[in-house]
Amino acid sequence: MTSYHLPVMAAMVVELFSQCPGSCIVDATVGTGGHAEALLLTNDSIQVIGIDRDSSALEICKARLERFGDRIRLIQGRFSQIERLLGEMGIGTSQVTGILLDLGLNSLQIDTPSRGFSYMVEGPLDMRMDATQGTTASDLANEATENELVELFRANGEYQNARRVARAIVASRPLHSTAQLVDVVDRAVPASARKRKGHAAKRFFQAMRVYVNDEQAELAAVLDASMRLLSDRGYLITISYHSGEDGMIKAFMRYAETGGCQCPPQLPCQCGAVSLGRMIFRGARKPTRDEIDMNPRAKSARLRAFERVIQKGK
Numbered sequence: 272m273t274s275y276h277l278p279v280m281a282a283m284v285v286e287l288f289s290q291c292p293g294s295c296i297v298d299a300t301v302g303t304g305g306h307a308e309a310l311l312l313t314n315d316s317i318q319v320i321g322i323d324r325d326s327s328a329l330e331i332c333k334a335r336l337e338r339f340g341d342r343i344r345l346i347q348g349r350f351s352q353i354e355r356l357l358g359e360m361g362i363g364t365s366q367v368t369g370i371l372l373d374l375g376l377n378s379l380q381i382d383t384p385s386r387g388f389s390y391m392v393e394g395p396l397d398m399r400m401d402a403t404q405g406t407t408a409s410d411l412a413n414e415a416t417e418n419e420l421v422e423l424f425r426a427n428g429e430y431q432n433a434r435r436v437a438r439a440i441v442a443s444r445p446l447h448s449t450a451q452l453v454d455v456v457d458r459a460v461p462a463s464a465r466k467r468k469g470h471a472a473k474r475f476f477q478a479m480r481v482y483v484n485d486e487q488a489e490l491a492a493v494l495d496a497s498m499r500l501l502s503d504r505g506y507l508i509t510i511s512y513h514s515g516e517d518g519m520i521k522a523f524m525r526y527a528e529t530g531g532c533q534c535p536p537q538l539p540c541q542c543g544a545v546s547l548g549r550m551i552f553r554g555a556r557k558p559t560r561d562e563i564d565m566n567p568r569a570k571s572a573r574l575r576a577f578e579r580v581i582q583k584g585k
């Protein structure tokens with residue numbers, strides 16, 4: 272039996288999408304189809320378009336959801352290309368009433384040693400979500416300069432030990448396995464830092480994974496595209512798992528809400544900024560204690576939701 276990734280905060284996702292009019296939801300991180308299945312099961316009139324860059328996840332998703340017939344359509348690709356991907360399927364902007372971004376990795380990716388995502392099991396230093404594309408973590412570890420690695424680790428919030436680990440990576444080349452990288456990190460960071468906020472290697476693995484998969488640029492592009500794609504009153508729902516991503520989403524939603532207007536709030540807007548919609552609630556929602564007990568990987572999840580409002584004539 273295939274074990275699926277457990278969808279995080281699925282009841283809230285379903286509930287939120289039930290409030291927006293229309294019936295075409297794009298699950299841009301469909302993975303093995305947990306959220307998509309929940310949406311398809313709870314509303315007979317919904318059609319889901321599932322996108323994922325990982326072909327092995329899509330294969331599982333396809334088998335899982337084929338019973339829904341033409342209510343589910345799947346396509347492989349990066350969500351930064353969402354407009355082109357939907358265009359190829361004949362789906363135009365006014366048809367999209369919801370977009371879901373459940374970021375990060377699916378459990379299959381984490382739990383398959385040969386994918387090289389996990390610092391807990393030995394495997395090749397790979398970390399590509401789409402195993403046919405681009406630079407691997409091993410290329411990065413063996414080819415980046417010490418300064419490039421430092422910059423990369425700092426950009427992921429790892430300030431204290433970035434230099435030590437970067438230097439140790441350069442000195443230990445060539446690195447080809449996850450176990451080698453864990454060992455390098457373990458030897459480079461002081462004992463006090465080793466257990467801060469979990470295993471020290473976790474943060475360095477995450478920084479490399481974000482780089483290898485160009486995750487920041489991917490997210491920036493799909494957030495922008497979502498505002499062009501969503502129909503009036505359509506919803507964008509995001510679930511992120513680390514503060515870098517959540518910060519980007521929060522800043523994006525704030526900007527989209529105000530249109531960048533900085534006029535004094537007590538005066539009418541003079542700058543002509545156009546709001547793209549509104550945040551459905553302030554701040555981010557978190558999973559319940561019960562959900563975290565059942566699925567510890569949900570712990571860091573932060574869910575945000577934005578309603579696109581198209582202003583007449585704009």
Ligand SMILES: C[S@@+](CC[C@H](N)C(=O)[O-])C[C@H]1O[C@@H](n2cnc3c(N)ncnc32)[C@H](O)[C@@H]1O
Pocket residue numbers: 276277278279299300301302303304305306307322323324325328348349350351373374375376377378400489
């Ligand atoms: C947390 S999982 C989603 C799980 C899914 N919601 C479920 O219930 O099974 C994130 C998925 O997003 C995919 N992904 C991450 N970045 C992507 C990108 N830029 N474009 C397309 N898919 C991406 C990953 O391959 C992974 O399958």
